[in-house]
Amino acid sequence: MATAVLEARGISKGFPGVLALDDVSFRLDAGQVHALVGENGAGKSTLIKVLTGVYRPDRGTLLLRDEPVTFDNPLAAQRAGISTIYQEVNLVPQMSLAHNLLLGREPRSRLGVTDTTQLYAEAERVMTRYGIRTDVRRPLRSLGMGTQQMVALARAVSIEARLVVMDEPTSALEPREVDTLFGVIADLRSEGISVIYVSHRLDELYRICDRVTVLRDGRVAHDGPLDELARVELVALMLGRDPAEIRRDGATKFTGEHTTTVGEPLVQARSVSCRPVLRDVSVQVRPGEVVGLGGLLGAGRSETAKAIAGALPVDAGTVTVAGQQVRRGSPAAAIRAGVSLVPEDRKAEGIVPTLSVRDNIALAALPQLSRSGVVSDARIDRIVDSFMRRLRIKAASPHQKVSELSGGNQQKVLLARSLATGAKVLLLDEPTRGIDVGAKAEVQALIDELAAEGLGVLLISSDLEELVEGADRVVVLRDGAVAGELSGDQVTEEAIMATIAATGETDG
Amino acid sequence: MTTTTDADTGTDTRRAPGMLRRERIGHLLQHHGALMVLAVTVVVGAVAFDSFATPQNAANIVVSSSFLAIIAIGMTFVIISGGIDLSVGSSFVLAGVLAAYGSRYGLLVALLLPLTVCGAIGLVQGLIVARTGMAPFIVTLAGLLGMRGLMLAVSDEGANTYLVRNDAFSALGQASFLGLTVPVWITLGLALLGGVLLQRTGFGQNVYAIGGSEEAAVLMGVPVTRVKVLVYLISGLLAGLAGALNAARLSSGVTILGAGMELDVIAAVVIGGTLLTGGSGGLTGTMAGVLLLGVIQSLINQIGVLTSSFQQVVSGAFLALVVVTQRILHRAQRLS
Numbered sequence: 114m115a116t117a118v119l120e121a122r123g124i125s126k127g128f129p130g131v132l133a134l135d136d137v138s139f140r141l142d143a144g145q146v147h148a149l150v151g152e153n154g155a156g157k158s159t160l161i162k163v164l165t166g167v168y169r170p171d172r173g174t175l176l177l178r179d180e181p182v183t184f185d186n187p188l189a190a191q192r193a194g195i196s197t198i199y200q201e202v203n204l205v206p207q208m209s210l211a212h213n214l215l216l217g218r219e220p221r222s223r224l225g226v227t228d229t230t231q232l233y234a235e236a237e238r239v240m241t242r243y244g245i246r247t248d249v250r251r252p253l254r255s256l257g258m259g260t261q262q263m264v265a266l267a268r269a270v271s272i273e274a275r276l277v278v279m280d281e282p283t284s285a286l287e288p289r290e291v292d293t294l295f296g297v298i299a300d301l302r303s304e305g306i307s308v309i310y311v312s313h314r315l316d317e318l319y320r321i322c323d324r325v326t327v328l329r330d331g332r333v334a335h336d337g338p339l340d341e342l343a344r345v346e347l348v349a350l351m352l353g354r355d356p357a358e359i360r361r362d363g364a365t366k367f368t369g370e371h372t373t374t375v376g377e378p379l380v381q382a383r384s385v386s387c388r389p390v391l392r393d394v395s396v397q398v399r400p401g402e403v404v405g406l407g408g409l410l411g412a413g414r415s416e417t418a419k420a421i422a423g424a425l426p427v428d429a430g431t432v433t434v435a436g437q438q439v440r441r442g443s444p445a446a447a448i449r450a451g452v453s454l455v456p457e458d459r460k461a462e463g464i465v466p467t468l469s470v471r472d473n474i475a476l477a478a479l480p481q482l483s484r485s486g487v488v489s490d491a492r493i494d495r496i497v498d499s500f501m502r503r504l505r506i507k508a509a510s511p512h513q514k515v516s517e518l519s520g521g522n523q524q525k526v527l528l529a530r531s532l533a534t535g536a537k538v539l540l541l542d543e544p545t546r547g548i549d550v551g552a553k554a555e556v557q558a559l560i561d562e563l564a565a566e567g568l569g570v571l572l573i574s575s576d577l578e579e580l581v582e583g584a585d586r587v588v589v590l591r592d593g594a595v596a597g598e599l600s601g602d603q604v605t606e607e608a609i610m611a612t613i614a615a616t617g618e619t620d621g
Numbered sequence: 622m623t624t625t626t627d628a629d630t631g632t633d634t635r636r637a638p639g640m641l642r643r644e645r646i647g648h649l650l651q652h653h654g655a656l657m658v659l660a661v662t663v664v665v666g667a668v669a670f671d672s673f674a675t676p677q678n679a680a681n682i683v684v685s686s687s688f689l690a691i692i693a694i695g696m697t698f699v700i701i702s703g704g705i706d707l708s709v710g711s712s713f714v715l716a717g718v719l720a721a722y723g724s725r726y727g728l729l730v731a732l733l734l735p736l737t738v739c740g741a742i743g744l745v746q747g748l749i750v751a752r753t754g755m756a757p758f759i760v761t762l763a764g765l766l767g768m769r770g771l772m773l774a775v776s777d778e779g780a781n782t783y784l785v786r787n788d789a790f791s792a793l794g795q796a797s798f799l800g801l802t803v804p805v806w807i808t809l810g811l812a813l814l815g816g817v818l819l820q821r822t823g824f825g826q827n828v829y830a831i832g833g834s835e836e837a838a839v840l841m842g843v844p845v846t847r848v849k850v851l852v853y854l855i856s857g858l859l860a861g862l863a864g865a866l867n868a869a870r871l872s873s874g875v876t877i878l879g880a881g882m883e884l885d886v887i888a889a890v891v892i893g894g895t896l897l898t899g900g901s902g903g904l905t906g907t908m909a910g911v912l913l914l915g916v917i918q919s920l921i922n923q924i925g926v927l928t929s930s931f932q933q934v935v936s937g938a939f940l941a942l943v944v945v946t947q948r949i950l951h952r953a954q955r956l957s
Contacts, residue, residue, distance in 0.1 A: 203836065206834065227826070
């Protein structure tokens with residue numbers, strides 16, 4: 114067997130409370146495009162960070178062309194020929210394209226100062242090879258995402274890279290830009306440069322990758338040539354579903370179908386687009402209905418919820434609540450209309466950790482609770498008290514800091530906040546992620562109860578079981594567009610996976 | 622590597638028509654706005670007041686601005702790197718006292734003592750900022766307070782004013798060459814040197830990179846710690862030099878002038894188009910900003926009816942205007 118460009122043997126890496134990588138081995142051959150896939154928390158980012166010198170593994174060894182190596186920092190990995198292009202382009206937006214491309218390697222004149230004429234000429238020469246002709250003196254931020262991505266790639270390759278790690282390079286690219294990128298990747302491969310390609314877009318993986326490693330819960334779930342693996346199998350591996358053991362109902366606290374799923378839609382999103390993350394997405398939720406949003410990471414599930422909640426600037430499409438059109442791009446208008454989003458990242462976008470349980474619950478409802486700008490403490494106390502009892506929030510007192518609560522109770526505080534605004538539609542983004550099993554069951558039961566009371570719920574979950582048992586209908590997204598809708602008996606794990614895996618129609 | 626020849630890619634469709642017109646105007650306003658305002662102000666002043674556009678008045682403005690300008694050069698580096706240095710005012714005063722004190726031991730001590738002390742403090746501040754990741758605002762605020770205390774200790778609570786007793790050192794602040802005093806020439810030299818350092822060396826580009834996006838700079842292999850330390854060192858050294866030159870000009874280490882000067886310096890840099898968020902700006906703008914403040918001062922003196930306190934009102938108004946304009950430009954650029 115040929116010498117591996119890079120090999121990881123038995124890598125383990127833990128963080129307080131979690132074992133992010135557990136005995137992971139990984140091998141990359143020269144001139145190979147190797148897909149690295151897995152859902153949230155599977156350990157992809159950690160593995161990449163270990164390979165590129167950001168983290169040091171707790172156990173295990175890295176071998177570079179069969180020689181053991183340790184990288185102290187990203188610079189050391191770069192010197193060893195490993196370059197990384199991160200999800201968000203990591204260049205300096207205010208600086209010119211040329212300076213970004215050649216930072217640290219500026220051509221010098223005889224006086225020892227930078228020779229700008231040569232700098233611009235060199236930058237132009239490099240970018241032309243990547244199919245980009247533009248004024249290289251322009252600040253990077255004035256250029257399109259595709260061009261920026263290409264500059265990052267050109268920079269990565271130009272420092273003698275033998276291996277380029279690409280972490281979701283296409284997530285912000287237009288289809289035409291993706292084509293250019295793939296052209297460059299093909300060139301890299303023919304030069305013997307290896308690529309680790311992280312993406313959730315199956316079409317892309319099957320277009321350019323030779324091998325695939327699937328990570329799940331910090332372990333290697335699968336490793337092998339990609340063309341021998343059917344799409345459905347890949348999806349099943351990513352989502353942690355062994356097709357053999359799928360038929361196993363009743364592990365969640367959902368009661369199944371709801372009866373009151375008829376009537377006018379409570380909320381209706383029509384052809385919502387926000388290029389390039391969302392294309393023409395339509396979803397509707399009726400009173401008393403739980404609609405699931407399925408799909409892989411990066412398929413546009415969170416973006417759909419944010420678009421409905423007015424928290425994402427959309428290019429096109431309308432959102433109506435109870436027949437009334439909601440003003441675009443205004444979270445306040447959406448809340449007034451009765452739409453409430455409980456975001457995925459509780460810590461960053463949800464709770465205000467330094468405030469008390471009471472203040473967190475009352476936060477969004479303050480405009481409704483105040484009379485001519487003055488907030489009545491007694492009214493807040495009443496409302497907070499009723500929600501804490503109704504949602505069974507376990508806190509020492511309403512004045513306990515919310516950061517001291519468990520994940521499940523924090524989630525309930527967020528639900529209470531949404532309900533306190535008088536929400537008719539709840540958009541729940543991964544409501545049970547990162548909370549323990551008992552709390553999970555309680556939150557699930559709560560979602561059921563709320564729907565039974567006539568609320569409309571849009572449920573986003575990567576847990577297929579939760580989706581199948583919790584939702585009356587499931588809308589499956591793929592690459593920012595609706596791939597299919599399943600209802601009634603069609604809502605099964607197999608059907609969802611098959612819809613995700615179906616070949617996307619080539620558009621754009 | 623070959624050019625991608627994919628038909629769909631159509632390399633030429635990517636050709637952007639250079640800089641767009643709006644982009645160019647924004648660029649011009651951002652980088653040369655202060656210069657344009659300065660030119661307009663000077664023309665208006667010359668028309669309105671006979672005694673404004675005289676060589677004597679021009680020399681006055683330039684001479685009195687030179688100390689602010691020297692400090693502003695260092696501050697420009699700091700702000701472009703995404704930091705701030707509040708300690709320069711205290712540094713300036715302390716350096717003046719130390720220089721006057723040191724002048725009794727000769728020219729060399731008079732220069733080296735303040736430079737060493739202020740440079741060392743700048744270095745320490747830089748090390749703390751770069752190594753611990755503490756906010757530059759806090760670190761240099763501590764420096765401001767510490768150096769003010771040090772100055773008071775050296776000068777017996779300000780009761781003891783050291784006089785400069787060295788003719789060679791005094792000449793450094795007072796001698797003229799081609800009608801301009803030595804500090805003005807030093808300022809010009811430093812501005813030129815600083816400009817080259819900032820625009821035409823790897824170090825300068827690293828300063829921009831760190832201010833633009835520190836995370837990106839780390840990943841691009843920029844020696845972030847070293848560059849940051851150097852930036853605060855430069856700022857400390859220049860504040861020390863300005864203080865020493867000022868003592869030479871006044872023939873004494875005055876303990877009251879210069880307190881709060883850091884804010885004037887920051888104002889000049891920001892008016893000059895350097896973004897407080899870092900990553901963008903330059904020394905041409907800073908020099909224009911310093912001169913603009915000087916010209917405003919002079920004009921208000923010309924008007925006579927207004928006390929010089931109004932200079933601060935006008936400078937403040939200018940600063941607000943600049944910041945609002947930058948914000949609008951920034952938004953316009955993002956939308957385009």
